[in-house]
Amino acid sequence: MAKKEKKKKLIEKLKNRYRLIIYNDSTYQTAWSIKLTRLKVFTFFGIGGLLLVLFTILMIAYTPIREFIPGYPSSKVRQLIVHNAVLVDSLEEQLHIRDNYFDKIRILIEGDVPQDPDFVADTAIPKNNLEINYYNHDSVFKQKILEEQLNLSIQKENPQSRNIANIHFFVPLKGMITNKFNVQSNHRAVDVVGLPNSRISAVLDGTVIFAGWTAETGYVIYLQHESDLVSVYKHNAELLKDVGDKVKAGEAIAIMGNTGELTTGPHLHFELWNRGIAIDPEKYIDF
Template sequence: MMNLKKNLAYLVRHLREKHRLSVRNRHTDSEVWYMYISPLNLLAGLLAFVLILFIIVTTTVAYTPILDLVPGYPGSRSRTMLVENVMRLDSLEMELRNMQVYSENIALIMAGKNPVTRNDIHTPDSASPHGGTTVAPVAEDSLLRSQMETPSGAYSLDDPDAARKSLRSSMELQSPVKGVVAEEFDPTERRYGIGLATTDNQQVMAVADGTVISSGWTPEEGFVVYVQHGDNMVSVYRHNARLLKKAGERVSRGEIIGYTGDGRTAEGSKKLFEFELWHNGSPVDPRRYIVF
């Protein structure tokens, strides 16, 4: 400890005095290399090295994605994703407000009142009790209300068959398979479609243009495919032997999407091909729209 203090005191007193730093051969004790250096030069060189290292590290962190490789550290990629998510959230919030305004205006029209144009989509307006300005009544509003209230109207709320008529008139559905209806549509018995007796390995066709939203296999139902169509309609095809389409693929009316199965039940009877038709989230009888 005393020698260390003496050496430090010596270096402090002789900061500018040069010292000989040499490298000697251990075997021959001959000098191989030497240089003259002062403690002040050594300190300045160390500070310069630290400064250069700091500049290199700062530049690397600022202009390269090296922090993304550090586990748990929010790098530039994470910050970019955060900004994108915030923008998406803002867009969704705006869409929800627009939908709310639309629903409120429909309710006002049905009640015989004038709809309101919202001004608070971006900035709230406290001048109006509804946060917007009243829209002058137009003939289209009265026409819509009369169609909703008239029993024979196309959009009648009192006619339970109006939605079915609209759906049937707007679509021309293809029969998915050729077969005999063996089980009728009966939601009370948890039969949300019909059962068809078909031949083995028969072509299964899409009933209308649409997009496959699910395609998979289960032990109870075999290969099952769901197709989303227009007018919020979904067709379901169960007990297939194999499928030709995957989720996300577009299909056309009459296009082959699979083949019927040849499976057997526990009693030995052949499994029926099951077809379901859903509209606005509710099952409908396929025989009302398709001739089997």
């Protein structure tokens, strides 16, 4: 009973009415008055405090005032953080490429052949601005040998005088040409994209004069044909012939791939040479 009486008294105190009056100091007349209860006063200050807290949170969240809070980064600092994150990501990618390149050199020095080249071109770098600095003694030596094999004559006569137009070439890969023959850009070949795992065919009867791996162009095969012609097939996934093998026109010699550091995706890099001079394959082959 005592507890109930105390609760009633507390409720009655909260509901008791009071009058707040403001008098004129000179005339003692009532200037303003209001009836209040303790419950109304507590409710008023509680709602006011809640609104003040909510207003403060909104001001901090949606205005530049939050930058004055100790430990909160400014807009410039946030931009710098994002920029550094991009640089770190690019650095990690470059370190991966470097490690992969060194692993390939180590394997070549040991006399082995890399089995699963996993290099993927960085598509974030514009193709026209891509600069690759490399020097591989093994690849340079192989390139010199291939240049000597391609240079079948000291005299630089016109390939057209050999009646190449009368020769029927077999299509090495039926597909779409993504990069044409262009002497000005030093692209003395055509890049052909076909279906995945497409077979690469010999364009003419001939003999395999080189079949192997280079760091820049991956699995490569060279064929020597009659009429002083040499055909070149680069970036293959797998080679089906060895040096010295005789091949027939249309015979499968490789599988289209994406090997080598200079590749930009699965395709065939096809070159056609006559007496040491590169010629445009599109003039003689209908891809």
